[in-house]
Amino acid sequence: xxxxxxxxxxxxxxxxxxxxxxxxxxxxxxxxxxxxxxxxxxxxxxxxxxxxxxxxxxxxxxxxxxxxxxxxxxxxxxxxxxxxxxxxxxxxxxxxxxxxxxxxxxxxxxxxxxxxxxxxxxxxxxxxxxxxxxxxxxxxxxxxxxxxxxxxxxxxxxxxxxxxxxxxxxxxxxxxxxxxxxxxxxxxxxxxxxxxxxxxxxxxxxxxxxxxxxxxxxxxxxxxxxxxxxxxxxxxxxxxxxxxxxxxxxxxxxxxxxxxxxxxxxxxxxxxxxxxxxxxxxxxxxxxxxx
Amino acid sequence: xxxxxxxxxxxxxxxxxxxxxxxxxxxxxxxxxxxxxxxxxxxxxxxxxxxxxxxxxxxxxxxxxxxxxxxxxxxxxxxxxxxxxxxxxxxxxxxxxxxxxxxxxxxxxxxxxxxxxxxxxxxxxxxxxxxxxxxxxxxxxxxxxxxxxxxxxxxxxxxxxxxxxxxxxxxxxxxxxxxxxxxxxxxxxxxxxxxxxxxxxxxxxxxxxxxxxxxxxxxxxxxxxxxxxxxxxxxxxxxxxxxxxxxxxxxxxxxxxxxxxxxxxxxxxxxxxxxxxxxxxxxxxxxxxxxxxxxxxxxxxxxxxxxxxxxxxxxxxxxxxxxxxxxxxxxxxxxxxxxxx
Numbered sequence: 001x002x003x004x005x006x007x008x009x010x011x012x013x014x015x016x017x018x019x020x021x022x023x024x025x026x027x028x029x030x031x032x033x034x035x036x037x038x039x040x041x042x043x044x045x046x047x048x049x050x051x052x053x054x055x056x057x058x059x060x061x062x063x064x065x066x067x068x069x070x071x072x073x074x075x076x077x078x079x080x081x082x083x084x085x086x087x088x089x090x091x092x093x094x095x096x097x098x099x100x101x102x103x104x105x106x107x108x109x110x111x112x113x114x115x116x117x118x119x120x121x122x123x124x125x126x127x128x129x130x131x132x133x134x135x136x137x138x139x140x141x142x143x144x145x146x147x148x149x150x151x152x153x154x155x156x157x158x159x160x161x162x163x164x165x166x167x168x169x170x171x172x173x174x175x176x177x178x179x180x181x182x183x184x185x186x187x188x189x190x191x192x193x194x195x196x197x198x199x200x201x202x203x204x205x206x207x208x209x210x211x212x213x214x215x216x217x218x219x220x221x222x223x224x225x226x227x228x229x230x231x232x233x234x235x236x237x238x239x240x241x242x243x244x245x246x247x248x249x250x251x252x253x254x255x256x257x258x259x260x261x262x263x264x265x266x267x268x269x270x271x272x273x274x275x276x277x278x279x280x281x282x283x284x285x286x287x288x289x290x291x
Numbered sequence: 292x293x294x295x296x297x298x299x300x301x302x303x304x305x306x307x308x309x310x311x312x313x314x315x316x317x318x319x320x321x322x323x324x325x326x327x328x329x330x331x332x333x334x335x336x337x338x339x340x341x342x343x344x345x346x347x348x349x350x351x352x353x354x355x356x357x358x359x360x361x362x363x364x365x366x367x368x369x370x371x372x373x374x375x376x377x378x379x380x381x382x383x384x385x386x387x388x389x390x391x392x393x394x395x396x397x398x399x400x401x402x403x404x405x406x407x408x409x410x411x412x413x414x415x416x417x418x419x420x421x422x423x424x425x426x427x428x429x430x431x432x433x434x435x436x437x438x439x440x441x442x443x444x445x446x447x448x449x450x451x452x453x454x455x456x457x458x459x460x461x462x463x464x465x466x467x468x469x470x471x472x473x474x475x476x477x478x479x480x481x482x483x484x485x486x487x488x489x490x491x492x493x494x495x496x497x498x499x500x501x502x503x504x505x506x507x508x509x510x511x512x513x514x515x516x517x518x519x520x521x522x523x524x525x526x527x528x529x530x531x532x533x534x535x536x537x538x539x540x541x542x543x544x545x546x547x548x549x550x551x552x553x554x555x556x557x558x559x560x561x562x563x564x565x566x567x568x569x570x571x572x573x574x575x576x577x578x579x580x581x582x583x584x585x586x587x588x589x590x591x592x593x594x595x596x597x598x599x600x601x602x603x604x605x606x607x608x609x610x611x612x613x614x615x616x617x618x619x620x621x622x623x624x625x626x627x628x629x630x631x632x
Contacts, residue, residue, distance in 0.1 A: 272420070
C-alpha cells in the first residue's frame with residue numbers, strides 16, 4: 001500500500017514535468033498547444049536516434065536536443081502561434097492540432113509501428129533503486145525525474161519572479177500593448193517563452209523515453225496526461241501542477257489495482273470529478289452559508 | 292429627401308433563392324439514387340452524406356457557437372456502440388440507429404455542464420479526454436470483445452439490395468433533416484444568440500442572451516448529429532472496432548472539412564465535406580502521407596486562409612447562397628452620395 005503510494009507520487013513527478021511546459025505556455029500566452037505531446041515524443045525519437053546511430057548517451061544527447069527544441073519553440077511561436085492567434089483565439093487550437101497530426105504521422109512514416117525506449121542506453125539507471133527504511137525500494141530514475149520536475153517548476157517560478165526576461169514575459173502576458181510602450185518587444189518575448197516551454201517538453205520527452213516505451217502516436221496520450229495534471233492542479237499555477245500530477249498518478253495506480261483498463265479510466269475519471277467538483281462545490285458551500 | 296429609406300435589410304436574394312431551390316432539387320433527385328445507381332456508387336454516396344453530417348455538426352459547434360472540440364468522436368463512437376447494444380437486445384437495427392443517436396443526445400445534456408465551463412483550448416482537450424474515457428468504458432462491455440470488436444449481425448437478416456437502399460435513404464434523410472434543422476435553428480432567435488456569443492460572450496450576456504442555455508442547445512444538437520453519423524457509419528461498415536470509431540482521426544477529418552470549406556459559413560461545411568470526399572477517393576490509399584497532407588493543409592489554412600474557401604468567396608463577392616444572417620444593402624445610398632458630391 002505504502003509502496004504503491006510512493007510509486008504513484010513519483011510517477012506524478014513525470015506528469016508534472018510534462019505538464020509544466022503546457023501550463024507555462026497557457027499562463028503566458030493563453031494558448032494550449034495541442035502538439036505538446038507530439039513534440040515531447042519527437043524529442044524522445046531524436047534522443048533515440050542519437051543513441052542508436054551515433055552512440056551518444058541520452059544525457060549528452062540532451063545537450064543537442066534541448067537547443068533544438070528551444071529553436072523549434074521559437075519558430076513555432078513566430079510562424080504558427082503568433083500568426084494564428086491574430087486570427088482569433090480558436091485558430092491556434094486548429095493550427096496546433098494540424099501540426100500534431102503532421103508530426104505524429106511523419107514520425108510513423110520514419111520509424112514505423114515499433115515501440116522504442118531509451119532504457120537500453122542509460123546503463124544501470126533503468127533498474128537502479130534506492131532502499132527506503134521499511135524495505136521499500138524506489139526506482140532511482142523515478143526519483144531523478146521527480147527531482148527534475150521540482151527543479152523545472154521551481155526554476156520557471158524563479159525565472160518569472162526574479163529575472164528581467166521573467167518580468168518581460170509577465171508584462172507581455174498581462175498586456176502586450178502597454179508592455180510595448182515601455183520598450184518590450186512582445187513578439188520576441190513570447191518567442192523566448194515558447195522556447196523555454198519547449199525545453200521543458202524536451203526534458204519530458206527524455207523522461208518518457210527513459211522510464212517507458214513510446215511510439216509515433218504516443219503524443220496524444222501524453223498531451224492528455226499533461227492537460228489533466230495541469231487542470232487538476234489549477235491551470236497556470238506552478239506548484240498546483242505538481243499536486244495535479246501526483247493526484248492523477250495516484251488515481252491511475254489505484255485504478256490499475258482494480259482492472260487492467262483501470263489505470264487510464266481512473267486517470268480520466270479523476271479529471272472529470274475535479275471538473276464537476278469545481279462547479280458544484282462552490283454552490284454547495286454557498287448554500288450552506290445561506291442556510 | 293428620403294435618404295433614411297435608402298437602405299434595406301435583406302436576407303433573401305435572387306442567388307440565395309435559386310440556391311435553396313437547387314439544394315431542394317438535388318435532395319429530391321438523390322431520393323431516386325437506389326433505382327439508378329450501382330451498389331458501389333450508392334455506398335460512396337452514403338459515405339458522402341455521413342461526411343456532410345459530420346462537417347455540418349462540427350461547424351455548428353465550432354463555427355457558430357465558438358466551441359472547438361477535438362473529441363467529437365466520443366459521440367460518433369457512442370452512436371455506433373449504442374446501435375450495436377440495442378440491436379443485440381433485439382431491437383430492429385434501423386430503429387436502433389435512431390434510438391442510439393437519441394440516447395447520445397440525452398447523455399450529452401449532463402456532460403455539457405462541466406464541459407461548457409471550459410474555455411477554448413481547455414474545452415477542446417477536455418472533449419478529447421471524454422472520448423478516451425468513453426472508448427475505455429465501451430471496451431468493458433463483453434459484447435464488444437475489446438479491440439477485436441463485433442458486428443451489427445442483425446442487419447444480415449435483410450437482403451443486400453434492400454439493406455443498401457434503406458441505409459442510403461436513412462443517411463439521406465438524416466442529412467437533409469439535420470441540415471434543415473440547423474438552417475432553421477441558425478435563422479431563428481437562437482441562431483442570432485449563438486453568433487452573438489461566438490463574437491463576444493460578455494457583450495451577448497449583457498444584452499440578455501442566455502449564454503449557457505444557448506451553448507448547451509448546440510452542444511446537444513451536435514452530439515446527436517455526430518451520433519447519427521456514427522450509427523450510419525456502422526451500418527455501412529457493419530463491423531464495430533472501438534479503436535476505429537473513437538479515433539482522433541475523425542477530428543482531423545472534421546477540422547479539415549470545416550477549415551478548408553469555410554468555418555462559420557453554412558455553405559462552407561458542405562463544400563468542405565464534398566472536397567474531403569473527393570480527396571479521400573483519390574488519395575485515401577496513400578495512408579500515412581494522406582494523413583500528413585490533411586494535417587498540413589489544415590495547418591496551412593489556419594495560418595493563411597482561416598476563413599476557408601467559402602469564407603474567401605463570401606468576403607470577395609458578397610455571395611450568400613444559404614443565408615442564415617441578415618445584411619445591410621446600402622448600395623443605393625452610396626451611389627446617391629457619389630452622385631451629389
